[in-house]
Amino acid sequence: MKYTQLFLSTLVATALVSCKEEPAETPKVTYDAAKVEKPAPKVDTAQIEVADLPIHIPGTNYLIHPVGDLNIYGSSKPKYDASSAAATTASFQISNYDEGEITGYLRNLKFQQIGTDSIVALSDKPLLIQSVKFLKTVAEKTKQQIIVYTLADMDTNQDGKLDVNDIKSLYLSEMGGAKLTKMSADMQELIDWNLIESQNRLYFRTIEDTNKNGEFDKNDVVHYHYIDLLGDWKVLDYKPI
Structure with a gap:
């Protein structure tokens, strides 16, 4: 009888564990009328800001310094002397570079x-910059040096910080960072973008949470846009469907 009771207790405990709800994913959009005027997220002063060594994209006259947060593993108080190396591991690399594209989770770029x-x-x-792409073919054909950014610039889920759980937006700038301009609409998630070299156009798609449920899903509306890179960077809509 004792073993039977133990077995039944185990079954009940297992059932309770299996019925436990998984934590919900962090939404990218939170709607709260009381927080409409909420200030921009503050910089996390607990993070240590570092810059990678400069990157030079061939054909340009600038060095690019990626700036981000130092990742420390094994200690909450990083030290940089040799005696602490065994106890603390620091990842000083904050970006990756390949053929005119910089990727990572960057807090800024600095141009020299x-x-x-x-x-x-x-x-x-x-900002939280996730990718930086130099449009080399456009520069070679037109002499206009343009950079495309995908980044988060608003605390859209209102959790007090700017991270990958916030909406990703599309930006353009000239080489050197001048004329930094947001191309996608506020509160619309960038899906993807594509350069059509023959037209010197940049096409991109965004999705809008039209049913205001805090998620981007099949019930929401996809918007289609393009930009004439040789013009004034005006965003124009088109309707392929």
Whole structure:
């Protein structure tokens, strides 16, 4: 009888565990009228900001310094002397570079014109830059040097921080960071973008949470846009479906 009771207790406990709800994914959009005027997310002062060594994209006259957060493993108080190396592992690499594209989770980019010592930040506002793409073929054909960014610039889920759980947006700038301009609409998630070289157009898609459920799903509306890169970067809509 004792073993039977133990077996039944185990079954009940297992059932309770199996019925436990999994934690919900962090939404990318939170709607709260009381927080409409919520200020921009503050910089996390607990993070240590570092820059990768500069990157030079061939054909340009700038060095690019990626800036991000130092990742520390094994200790909450990082030290940089040799005696602490065994206890603390620090990842100083914050970005990856390949053929004109920089990827990572970057807090800023800083541009330095070759031949000068002046270093200029892309933005003075909180950002989380996930990819930076230099449009090499456009530059070769038109002499216009344009950079495409995918980044988060708003705390759309209102959790007080800017991270990958916030909406991703599309930006353009000139090489050197000038004319930084947002192309996608606020509160619309960037799906993807594509350069059509023959037309010097950049096409992109966004999705809007039209039913206001805090998720991007099949019930929401996809928007289609393109930009004439040789013009004034005006975003134009088109309707393929």
